[in-house]
Amino acid sequence: MSDRFIRWCRSAAGITILATILLAVAASMDRGPYIIVNTAITGGMLALVAIGLALLLGVMNVASFVHGEYFMIGTLVAYYVFTPLHNFLNTNPSPTLALVAPLIAIVAAAVVGAAAGALTEIMVFAPMRRRSRENWVMNSFLLTVGLAVILINGHLLIFGADFKGIVRYWVGAPVTIMDVFISRDRLFAFLLSLIVILAFWVFMKATRTGRAIRAVSQDETGALMVGINLNAILIFTMALGCSLAAVAGASLLFLYPSYPTVGLEALYMAWFIVILVGLGNIIGALIGGFMVALLKVLTVEYIGAGWDFVVPTALIILVLIFKPSGIFGSEVRGVLDQ
Amino acid sequence: MNPFDRLLKQLNLTPAGVLGLAVLAVLPFVPPFNQEYLVRWLISAALIAAGAIAFDFTAGYINIVNFGFYAILGFGGYTSAILAVNFGLTPWIGVFCGAVTAGLLGFLTGLLTLRLRGIFAAVMAWFVGLALMGLATKMVWLTRGPLGLRTPRLLETASNIPYYYLILLLMLVTYLICSRVVTSKVGIAFKAIGQNMDAARTSGINPTYYRILNFTLSCTLAGLLGGFYAHYYGILTPDIMHTSKTVEVLAVAYIGGRGSLWGGAAIAFPFILAMELVRSGLSNLPGLNLILYGLLLILVMIYYPGGFAVFFNTHVRNTKNRALNYFLNGAAART
Numbered sequence: 001m002s003d004r005f006i007r008w009c010r011s012a013a014g015i016t017i018l019a020t021i022l023l024a025v026a027a028s029m030d031r032g033p034y035i036i037v038n039t040a041i042t043g044g045m046l047a048l049v050a051i052g053l054a055l056l057l058g059v060m061n062v063a064s065f066v067h068g069e070y071f072m073i074g075t076l077v078a079y080y081v082f083t084p085l086h087n088f089l090n091t092n093p094s095p096t097l098a099l100v101a102p103l104i105a106i107v108a109a110a111v112v113g114a115a116a117g118a119l120t121e122i123m124v125f126a127p128m129r130r131r132s133r134e135n136w137v138m139n140s141f142l143l144t145v146g147l148a149v150i151l152i153n154g155h156l157l158i159f160g161a162d163f164k165g166i167v168r169y170w171v172g173a174p175v176t177i178m179d180v181f182i183s184r185d186r187l188f189a190f191l192l193s194l195i196v197i198l199a200f201w202v203f204m205k206a207t208r209t210g211r212a213i214r215a216v217s218q219d220e221t222g223a224l225m226v227g228i229n230l231n232a233i234l235i236f237t238m239a240l241g242c243s244l245a246a247v248a249g250a251s252l253l254f255l256y257p258s259y260p261t262v263g264l265e266a267l268y269m270a271w272f273i274v275i276l277v278g279l280g281n282i283i284g285a286l287i288g289g290f291m292v293a294l295l296k297v298l299t300v301e302y303i304g305a306g307w308d309f310v311v312p313t314a315l316i317i318l319v320l321i322f323k324p325s326g327i328f329g330s331e332v333r334g335v336l337d338q
Numbered sequence: 339m340n341p342f343d344r345l346l347k348q349l350n351l352t353p354a355g356v357l358g359l360a361v362l363a364v365l366p367f368v369p370p371f372n373q374e375y376l377v378r379w380l381i382s383a384a385l386i387a388a389g390a391i392a393f394d395f396t397a398g399y400i401n402i403v404n405f406g407f408y409a410i411l412g413f414g415g416y417t418s419a420i421l422a423v424n425f426g427l428t429p430w431i432g433v434f435c436g437a438v439t440a441g442l443l444g445f446l447t448g449l450l451t452l453r454l455r456g457i458f459a460a461v462m463a464w465f466v467g468l469a470l471m472g473l474a475t476k477m478v479w480l481t482r483g484p485l486g487l488r489t490p491r492l493l494e495t496a497s498n499i500p501y502y503y504l505i506l507l508l509m510l511v512t513y514l515i516c517s518r519v520v521t522s523k524v525g526i527a528f529k530a531i532g533q534n535m536d537a538a539r540t541s542g543i544n545p546t547y548y549r550i551l552n553f554t555l556s557c558t559l560a561g562l563l564g565g566f567y568a569h570y571y572g573i574l575t576p577d578i579m580h581t582s583k584t585v586e587v588l589a590v591a592y593i594g595g596r597g598s599l600w601g602g603a604a605i606a607f608p609f610i611l612a613m614e615l616v617r618s619g620l621s622n623l624p625g626l627n628l629i630l631y632g633l634l635l636i637l638v639m640i641y642y643p644g645g646f647a648v649f650f651n652t653h654v655r656n657t658k659n660r661a662l663n664y665f666l667n668g669a670a671a672r673t
Contacts, residue, residue, distance in 0.1 A: 131641075
């Protein structure tokens with residue numbers, strides 16, 4: 001066992017994970033434990049968005065530029081569901097509803113996100129796939145670019161450019177962990193991300209549909225041959241990936257008020273994670289979420305806000321030079337070539 | 339073949355193309371286009387047209403979407419502007435310095451990503467663009483950040499018309515360079531890589547080499563256009579590097595027809611003017627023009643991948659009428 005552990009420590013994955021943990025510990029001893037707490041909260045949500053993106057890359061081979069917009073849809077739905085509930089609560093208080101209202105908003109966001117994802121697959125990707133499979137990666141990427149433009153400006157056109165945010169989901173005193181005050185919203189966001197990731201994991205490993213999705217990601221033709229309904233799986237995968245992003249958006253509404261380009265940062269971070277860990281690597285995306293969150297927190301802490309676009313790019317350049325298949329490697333359809 | 343036809347053939351132009359350029363040249367004197375604000379629209383359309391040619395040179399031939407196109411264009415512009423502001427270099431030399439640095443940046447980005455799948459280059463160029471925009475915003479001591487860097491203008495005139503001719507000339511030069519390259523032996527290699535990578539490699543083409551060559555040239559041209567942008571508008575803000583600008587050029591290039599070079603340029607003028615009309619006419623509906631962009635891009639991608647160029651080539655160019663055929667295809671097609 002120790003032999004295997006040492007070998008793991010010397011692999012790229014081991015080195016990065018250990019270095020991340022060391023960095024996190026060192027930074028918290030320097031500036032205080034809130035660094036670890038902040039990392040954990042941002043990381044969970046980043047991981048949700050990145051897992052969705054990795055899923056689309058792995059299963060459908062779609063390099064999605066529109067993924068941040070499902071995050072935006074999540075914030076928007078949560079805002080329009082939660083605000084009326086909140087106003088209703090102001091006039092006639094009810095402790096049960098106060099406890100459940102945020103959950104209703106988040107579930108509504110998840111449902112709408114899934115519906116939007118399924119619609120996208122049916123209306124945009126399916127016609128494209130029927131037409132031609134040639135240069136699929138680039139063409140589908142361009143489709144998502146067009147879709148992102150439509151969704152961002154559709155938001156602007158229908159809902160306006162102002163910030164649609166809420167103060168908090170849950171009322172109550174902040175919780176204290178390791179001498180750090182954490183608002184209930186943040187704590188809940190972290191717990192929710194863990195629950196969703198766990199549920200996603202169980203779903204992918206233990207259910208028939210999850211197995212079918214993994215089969216499609218490994219070999220589409222083979223999956224067809226053993227009788228998997230490919231179209232249904234593709235629609236379902238898209239809905240699942242988009243729903244994860246919408247959940248992340250909805251549960252972070254107190255941090256990111258809804259406005260047209262709110263998804264851009266989530267998109268950028270998700271892409272950064274996915275390239276860092278290897279295209280389509282889902283476990284990698286999970287770990288990468290936390291690593292990138294730490295990087296972001298440290299950048300803002302030590303260099304200043306606004307540099308969080310520069311530092312990740314520099315790091316990606318290093319990764320591309322030394323290990324283009326990503327830290328954890330990519331098993332999806334080769335990194336080289338088309 | 340008379341000398342005129344031979345010249346046209348060498349320049350990859352058709353009589354129709356020459357007529358189009360002539361129309362564009364007299365346009366600022368024809369009402370209603372002889373108003374200053376419409377000339378400004380024409381200039382921005384010509385800039386997009388030139389950008390679409392340089393963009394299509396990469397996207398249409400080696401099938402790599404340069405998603406940081408405007409960031410690299412802005413990088414060229416900033417280089418030229420900073421040289422002019424801090425060192426007093428005349429913009430006429432500065433724009434070429436800008437082009438060279440933009441080309442160098444493109445070369446480095448390409449060197450890093452073009453040996454990998456095409457999507458890496460697209461995403462990496464996007465990241466580089468975001469990082470450049472962040473740097474331009476944050477390095478206030480050099481770029482004055484979001485306040486904008488005041489730049490000396492290329493010409494000492496208040497009129498827009500000389501600038502219009504300058505950008506038309508730049509557009510023509512961009513087209514001539516790109517079309518010259520794609521009709522040469524190198525261009526065949528580009529097309530082979532864009533169509534089938536494995537077949538190209540089997541035929542002894544080194545994909546990485548040609549892709550980097552193509553990418554660098556495209557970025558150099560972008561840098562040149564950036565220099566024009568910087569010294570025409572007289573003010574440079576980090577907004578020039580925004581992804582939405584790249585999307586604009588991308589949409590025009592794809593709607594015009596990928597792999598045709600001229601398609602994007604031809605479609606840019608009516609398209610940009612129409613979009614400006616939509617934007618200024620329906621200002622109570624913000625973002626509508628961009629929604630139209632996105633919709634058109636998606637529809638063209640799914641249902642008519644060749645865009646305007648394929649439509650023109652199949653439905654208009656194939657005419658039996660000899661005079662019209664000469665007009666549309668030049669002398670070469672007749673023989």
